Amino acid sequence: MFIRKKLLLNILILVAFVLATMNVSCAPVEEEKEALKVTMVVSGGLGDRSFFDSGAAGLKKAEEELGVETQILECKLDPSAYYDHTLAAAENNDLVFIIGFQMADQLVEIAPKYPDTQFVYIDGIIEGIENVTSIDYLENEGSYVVGAMAAMATTRTEIPGINEEKIIGLVGGMDIPVIHNFVVGFEQGARDIDPGVKVEVVYTGSFEDPAKGKEATLAIIDKGADIVFQVAGKTGEGIIEACKEKGVYVIGVDSDQGWLAPGTVIESMMKEVGMSIYETIKKFQDGTYEKGAVYSYGVKEDGVGPTFSDEYAKILPQEIIDKMREIEQKIISGEIVVEEAK
Amino acid sequence: MFRELFTPQLLRATIRMTTPIILAALGGLLTYKAGIFNIAMEGMILVGAFSAVVGGYFLGNCWLGVIVAILAVLLISAIYGFFVVKLKSNEFIIGIAINIFANGITVYLLRAIFGVKGAFSSPEIPGLPDVSFPLLDKIGILNTILNNHSIFIYLSWLFVLLIYILIYKTPLGIRIRAAGEHPKALETAGVSVSKIRYITIILNGILCGFAGAHLSLGYLTLFTEGMSDGRGWIAVATVIFGEGNPIMTFAIASLFGFTDGLAFLLQGLGIPDRFARIVPHFTVIFALFIVARRAVLKIARKKREVIRKET
């Protein structure tokens, strides 16, 4: 009895299916002007106020200034969605940005099947596929610079909120290699300035739990940290809040996060995802786009690094800012080699 | 190593991390006592957290925010109550449905109301005040541990006490317990079991509203998507492990809070983050295993004694 009942359900679903397919055939095929169609697929979700949002901002800018048609597809870390969204983006776009190292497999699988679509893989490197260009960021280089900055600032007790102890901190979202890349650079930067500076590293285990972020931050502030580098997505909101509450400083990540807590954010370590997206689209329109190229955006390419904005100069002594610029030059010239953790 | 770990700051952190859990758990405990296995706390905290921010932001007053949070959670509770009490649907399924619903609706409304994704923070969100007790200042270590917390932390302790009194010392309390243990006995004593269950669902709604408001206005002053991050589930676990006793529930919630805080400090000793975070879960399971095992052994021992005496 039950089987027959369910059979009927099956038939109904089949009917729905037929109706739906009919709809495909009579879907509107009108198309106006051939605007460049660009889609960005992100592995996580928008609203992280850093990495993905930066990319979205770049895309928006391109839409406004370059007149392209854009769309963003979020996978929200559902690995089964990576393939679906990559495929959907590949099907009817000219240019597809794939943001998130998690999606490499899917990209490698799909890109060759759509030779007419150009793919840009961001935050990792894929080589050997004609229509896939890679953009990688050397977070470690940028982190090195802010690490050095923090090590210098933590000894400057004349800055309000800076204590005696030579301790700085880093709160990471998850204990994963991408985050390690930040950690390694940050630690090396601090060490090179003053081997006596201690870096307290703690992971919250989630990119989505600001309460845990706050708690983790309070724990390292209790240990004496007065400058905290936050690398934790939405969890970072809680980190910033803890710093604000305790009157210590925080280093923002990926985007310029100064507006979140003016006076508390001492600097932001930029990862110019938006900029690189914008520039890539521009190149694509200009015809200077290189198919299959691999770009590494480090300090040299201005892809990562501190903002040097005026807002922060109000807190940081000029000599530290100068020193940061000097370090950047040394990284560019190769005098300083920053370790990697990826 | 011991000194490095067990600092007053750790106890302070324990108190902070326990509060959202215990607030929700107290609510869940009431419904549990009235015979409803409620697992919708996760969703209710989330709705509470979100609407507290909405209320606080637009009305400009943190207490109005709390009230809005309570009203919103009560709305969800009304749906929950209708399905569970009136239609007598499976409370487990309804609970999960409510959790999914809360997750979807908060994200959706976050975008609809504030036009942002992921998180909303603003200096315009009024935070709940911290409370300081002047007398505590004098006692150094107690001051570090107990003083200057957000107001709901103290209120949560008060609630533990109040709910203990409510359950064990008031007429409503014995009705609630009767509704859970032998509903027909209560019904035939002329008291509507449905009414009692609705009351506990309402109280649960209020407490989850508090938990949410505390999370987004007290603990933090912002909202992020999914910010309850499993606290409702932990609350479910504490209710069941605490067997519906507020004091036991508080103790177990504190154990969670403690091990959670400990996890951050363990990382400082070079223990990988993930192993540090396994600690709370296994500690609680293990602690309860010890308790359960002792109970089983006690029965076995008693049996042996009786047998020895009689044979």
Added chain:
Amino acid sequence: MEKVVEMRGITKIFPTVIANNDVDFSLYKGEIQALVGENGAGKTTLMSILYGMNQPIDSGRIFINGKEERIYHPHVAINKGIGMVHQHFMLVPSFTVSENIVLGHEKRKNGILLDKEEAIKITKEISKKHGFLVAPMARVQDLPLGIQQRIEILKLLYRGTDILILDEPTAVLTPQEIKELFSTIRSLVSEGRSIVFITHKLPEVMAISDRVTVMRKGRITGVLETKKTTMKEIAKLMVGREVLFQVEKEEPHFKGVVLELNNIKALSDRILLAVNGVSLKVQAGEILGIAGIEGNGQTELAEVVTGLRPLVSGEIIFQSKNINKASPRQRREMGIAHIPEDRLKTGISIDATIQDNLVMGAHYKKPLARGIHRYLRQTKDYAEKLINEYDIRTANQNLPTISLSGGNLQRLVIAREFSFDSKLLIISQPTRGIDIGSIEFLHEKILSMRDKGNAILLISADLDEIYALSDRIAVMYEGEMVGEFHPDEIGREELGLYMTGAKREN
């Protein structure tokens, strides 16, 4: 005389049955009215309606003290002075006596808190006034059923009840307790209260009631004055045919010992020695009746023999083999069948289908299964056969068992247990809660099993049953066997003395 309750044209339809069909019922002030009928006749439903449960009804009107009332919830009934003692007691096990008494009508102190002292005081007062002795601070779960029933009655008196409905109040009581209950009922009536007494035990009807209302299949079949009627007449109205009160019993043919217990001991759930050195023998072809007040270790004894409860010491010898270590399944396979005392909890699964319950134990054997494969056809036929043979009234064997009435549930259990090749039958309280028609049928079945050569251990608190069936009677008191008799040797009164521990052999 003044009518305190009048129910007119009550009709109540449940999804699968018409429980009350145009029923008229009235109760006069100061009378004891017996409401009798077989199980499923609709007695309890009718009284539940009066008590505000099973609402809404499909049609009918209710008048209390001449005024029409809409009783939609028990609290309305309570306000009108109606109280009901349910067959399954409505007491919260973990609460104290006084808490149970005041539940729903609690007194407060300081406006908020529950006044426990007042509750205790009230309990003491009313229990003293009515001559019931109860400990206000005792937990109900620790009290024997007789005391629990007193608490139920006290609860009603506390609420100021004038109209008491007692649903099968004697089912769980000892002869002594029944006597006490009857004197309580008489004193309550003498104070001006009116009582409805639901039962299907006719001797009790004759002993206590002023009037009798008889129901059958949802309808009233007679309203009689007790003095002007006989048990036979009432029984006929109840069952719809003549009823024999005594089953024909042939002389037993003993055929060798089947079960031998040597000094066995076992613990109760509360870790007390519930079975304390019991030794006995049961032979094939005989019924050994174990008389005793409930809670004296009979349940545990049955469970030890069937393997459901671990044995502390002693020997269980079944067909010359020691089975101390055998599992319940192994014991069933050897031929030990068991009709447990608590059918709903132990003897069936109320949510499973009737078929599932009927085939339990046979489900994995030929011809119903081979290996792990079940033959559904054979299973269905097997169940169908039992349903017909034992006259289990159901539309379909795939209905959930909960749809059966009490008597049919018992038939189901008996059908299952009697249908496999057993050597020993352990039967606990077989006729508890079932009606006259079924009892007759059941007793015949038990005797036929005896005559087929089964050894039968009959555990019953009902002395009528013990006398009607047993070839030998053993009395159990506090976990021990205190005497063994031939039924002709000993009178009921004397047996009662053994049961209450006032007297013992050896």
Added chain:
Amino acid sequence: MQKKDNIFYKIFGGKYQFLWITLLAIILAFVVGAVAIIANGQNPLLAYIALFKGSFGNINKVATVLTRTTILIFTGLAVAIAFRSGIFIIGAEGQLYLGAFASALVGIYLTNIPKVVHIPLAILAAMLVGGFWSFIPAILKVRYKMDEVVVSLMMNAPAILIVGYLVNEPFRDPMGQTGMTVLIQESARFSRLLEFSRFNTTFFIALSVAFLMIYLIQRSTVGYEWKITGLNPIFSRFGGVYSKKRMLQAAVISGMLAGIAGSALVLGEFYRCLDIISVGYGWDGLLVAMIVNNNPIGVILVAFLFGVLKTGALAMEAATNIPSELSLVIQSIVILFVAAERGVIALIQRKGEVPPIV
């Protein structure tokens, strides 16, 4: 003696009642969802067309739906078998992760063996760890009367954390990829069946396992004993069932099925183990099983329904800019209405005879 004069009853009562109610629930949920979409300023019709096109638009879409369905069948059956036997283990998500990792290990480090050996070994590994993880709460319940719901709930996060650690530290892909192991050997992979979908042969494994489970549950003595143990353990023991053994057995099989779900993700869909390999397949499995009251045939159908909803929601988002969260709202409403079936029937019959208070 049913009350058949009620017009509602005539239409919606009777044998097909459950079907009607489910269908009604789905339709109602879509109506409520439509209101939300209109409130969002969009055309619900277009949105729903996009949803169905996303699930049924072409063979690839259907295949995608089936890919999700495959996993949900495993997790749904895992929950169903345990719940049927009265052991309420809700640790499928954690077991899935452990199973996925175990499969990946076997898939990576066993080399030079034929496919017919390699794949079963990889699945076996997943079954072992999944079964073990599920055995713990079960044995704690049976031996020490600990609440298996909470113990199994609490064991999810550790499982996911352990896999996260292993995947990110000792077993990470040294070739630059992070949060994942290296690809498994060719010989451990299930074949993909379509060019533009990850639909693969695990689907047929799922169907065979499902049929096996249907057989076990409905036609075998073991299934009978599971059911009786779940409905009344005292009675099952009374009737000679080794009920503790049956409970443990069901729990272990449940864990094994959840493990296979993880295995299917690794061997069929991703060809490696990721640190986040599932977002809630275990939890969805719980819902799938509970909605159909642990009926194995129902599990297959509802798993398919969930597959359609999930896949369609992504497509709807891509096509119309309606946030996929809205599909969560619709999903939760479907669940609410379907779960209310009993109560709704009572309301339709207007009898107030909702089954008695528990």
